[in-house]
Amino acid sequence: MWVNGTLSLTALVYVRGWLRIRSLLPEVIPIWRLAAFLAGLLSLWIAIGSPLEAFDDVSLAVHMVQHLLLMAVAPPLILLGAPSLPFLRGLPRWIVRGGVGPVLRSAPVKWLGHFLTNPAICWLVATVALVGWHVPAAFEFALRSDGWHDVEHICFLTTSLLFWWPAIQPFPSGTTWPRWSIPLYLFLGTLPGGALGAFLTFCDRVLYPSYATAPRIFGVSALEDQVIAGALMWVFGTFVNTVPAIMITLRLLAPQNEASLRAESPHSSHSLPVYPQA
Numbered sequence: 001m002w003v004n005g006t007l008s009l010t011a012l013v014y015v016r017g018w019l020r021i022r023s024l025l026p027e028v029i030p031i032w033r034l035a036a037f038l039a040g041l042l043s044l045w046i047a048i049g050s051p052l053e054a055f056d057d058v059s060l061a062v063h064m065v066q067h068l069l070l071m072a073v074a075p076p077l078i079l080l081g082a083p084s085l086p087f088l089r090g091l092p093r094w095i096v097r098g099g100v101g102p103v104l105r106s107a108p109v110k111w112l113g114h115f116l117t118n119p120a121i122c123w124l125v126a127t128v129a130l131v132g133w134h135v136p137a138a139f140e141f142a143l144r145s146d147g148w149h150d151v152e153h154i155c156f157l158t159t160s161l162l163f164w165w166p167a168i169q170p171f172p173s174g175t176t177w178p179r180w181s182i183p184l185y186l187f188l189g190t191l192p193g194g195a196l197g198a199f200l201t202f203c204d205r206v207l208y209p210s211y212a213t214a215p216r217i218f219g220v221s222a223l224e225d226q227v228i229a230g231a232l233m234w235v236f237g238t239f240v241n242t243v244p245a246i247m248i249t250l251r252l253l254a255p256q257n258e259a260s261l262r263a264e265s266p267h268s269s270h271s272l273p274v275y276p277q278a
Contacts, residue, residue: 003049007041014038014083017090029082029171037081043074048153057143058214060222064229070153071130071160072240079164082171119166119177119185126163127192129155134196136207143210163189167244180252183245193237200230 018034046052047069056063088096103109115121132138133152142152167182169175177185206212206222214222 003045007045007049011038011041013090014081014086015090017086017088020089021085029086033081036077037083037086040074040077040081043069043077044157047074055217057210058217060208060211060225061218061228061232064232066153067156068232068236070156071126071163072237075157075160076164076168076240076244079161079168079170084170084173116162117165117173119181122162122166123185123188126159126189129159130192131196136209139208140210143208167248179248183249186241186245186248190238190241194234197230197232197234197237201227201234203230 014037015034018029021029047066052062052066056066088100091100116125133142133155142149165173166177167186200207203226204223206226208226211225212222216222218225220228
């Protein structure tokens with residue numbers, strides 16, 4: 001129940017702020033960003049608020065779908081929604097002026113935000129969370145405790161928001177590293193999940209005892225279920241990181257190609273257009 005209430009309230013605040021911004025500056029946050037943010041919230045609901053959650057303790061593959069939604073689907077969609085401005089405009093003014101605003105403008109919070117959005121830190125915390133929670137002891141502990149299971153999911157979501165931050169750079173955040181380094185960053189991001197997924201896929205024993213004794217309601221053995229989970233992490237995780245890496249690379253190459261064409265033309269003296277960052 002709290003999941004539905006929290007996600008509904010979050011959507012309400014965002015939409016309220018988006019409509020206010022839209023009425024004043026229609027081009028600042030276009031409608032596709034609204035759609036992306038709401039799709040991100042829908043992904044969160046599917047992962048932790050839908051009937052899917054009822055099967056995560058009997059199927060590792062289902063559990064892996066949850067984790068992929070929390071790590072690879074919801075975070076980039078939420079950040080593509082550029083949520084900071086809509087939230088600040090959607091919250092009551094007394095909350096923004098009396099609490100949120102002064103906190104966000106404080107020097108310690110600015111320093112912390114700058115530190116946490118450093119790509120090296122983003123990659124490190126996301127990798128530690130991914131690998132750490134999939135260690136059998138930690139994974140089993142979370143399966144047997146609802147509270148720690150929630151902590152695991154929150155950890156995946158927050159660290160994945162950090163991981164995707166340098167790649168998407170949600171408005172109005174600034175650039176921390178050169179844009180050309182982001183495709184390499186995304187490629188490095190595929191390595192932990194790819195290695196873990198490959199290990200789950202080719203391992204010849206069931207790593208998590210809870211699934212070895214769980215009822216087989218989907219008609220596959222525990223080891224087959226583990227193979228499916230590993231393949232999902234390996235293939236889907238690689239795909240999700242590779243696509244934006246290619247898109248960013250093409251965007252970076254486009255101005256260079258145009259510059260080359262202009263340089264070859266003796267009659268061209270116009271300045272190049274500015275390509276907005278993702």
